Amino acid sequence: MKPPPFEYLRPESLDELCVMLAGTENAKILAGGQSLMAMLNLRYVFPDVLIDINRVPGLAGIEIKRDRLRIGAMTRQRKIELDPLVNERAPIVAEALHLVGHRQTRNRGTIGGSLCHLDPAAELPTIALLHDAEIEIAKEGGRRTLPIADFIVDYMTPGIEPNEVVVAVEIPLWQDGHGYCFHEFTRRHGDFAVASAGCLVTCDASGTIDKIAIAVGGVSTVPLRGVEAEEVLSGTSGDDATVEAALSFCDGLDVLGDFHGSADYRKHVARSVLRKTLKTAISRARDRLGGLN
């Protein structure tokens, strides 16, 4: 028997789930299980109660309301990856999802599970941060919405209380034809990234960058926004020299060293991954806006 003993609860409505969360101590929520089940099997976690939310209706689904993409917390990663609306309106989400684990893990793994696990090298928290996503959270007798910057508290620590559950993530959509790229370096396909980077960008009619968002993952304890790099590139044509100048943002990063490589190596990889990401996103913005420049 691999996992330690626990009491198993399987709520069948969100209300029932919230009551269970309020009434239990040391409970863990089982979503897709692609991280938690491994941690149970390895006995890294010892919950007294496991609350399996796979049969709670209404927690999965993808919809676009006005200019916001809303994805239910229990939506499987592979559903999102293959969704035509997501591919059309937020292609970076699908591009990043293709790099999440493998098809067998994406079939089960959920967006809410990945956000709450908050592995610094995971793709979905970086994508959420890049978009200034908002996290919808429920508890008994209440709901609240938390900006992703506040949701990401620290290393593998999401900003939710033990009696709360993430029910959805809302991603503000960028205008049609925006440039995008998500790129990462791993030693083997599907591994956690040594470094990853995402970029969203739009250019005006003259080819000048009028809006840009940059985020990096895998290098520090949490995914980070590249605010300095965004400032360097905003209002420029995004030429190669400016991209190089923007990369100096990586020099100031507090980088983790681990068995994948030393901090210096990871910083080097981050620079290289970010360079490729920025160049691809900027060139796609130009191509998608009708071949400007």
Place this chain on the structure above:
Amino acid sequence: MSERSIELTVNGRSYSGTADVRTTLADFLRHGLGLTGTHLGCEHGVCGACTILVDGVSARSCLMLAVQAEGSDVRTIEGLAEPNGDLHPLQTAFRDNHGLQCGFCTPGILMTLMELLDEQPDPTEADVRDAISGNICRCTGYQSIVAAAMQAAAELRKGRRA
């Protein structure tokens, strides 16, 4: 009381049994139902040996609890060959191309490829490599596995046209 009774369909046949709630689906298939064709390597979702189909999609059976499969339609390696022993085209292709040596990873790879070939009857070699990227094989170097998958895809397409 941590035991639960579980009813599910495996390879078209109804099964019922009881399992401790912390039993993984992989252990339930192997120990509870005696279906030992599903192999367990790493038991934390990395090696892919335990891959099965749950309600039509591939999943790591070491990363699911048996109780979660209650009411599900599960397919395992035991369901591929005909009851009279005739091999599935995918199995034949693996034999023809030396797609296995020790065979430990083979059930997981075949179940992953069942899903791929169902979704994409005419995959490229790159599609096959992407699909089996989550299945670790330490014997073959993958080349013969990819060749087998391509042969099986061609055979299955012929079967669909006939």
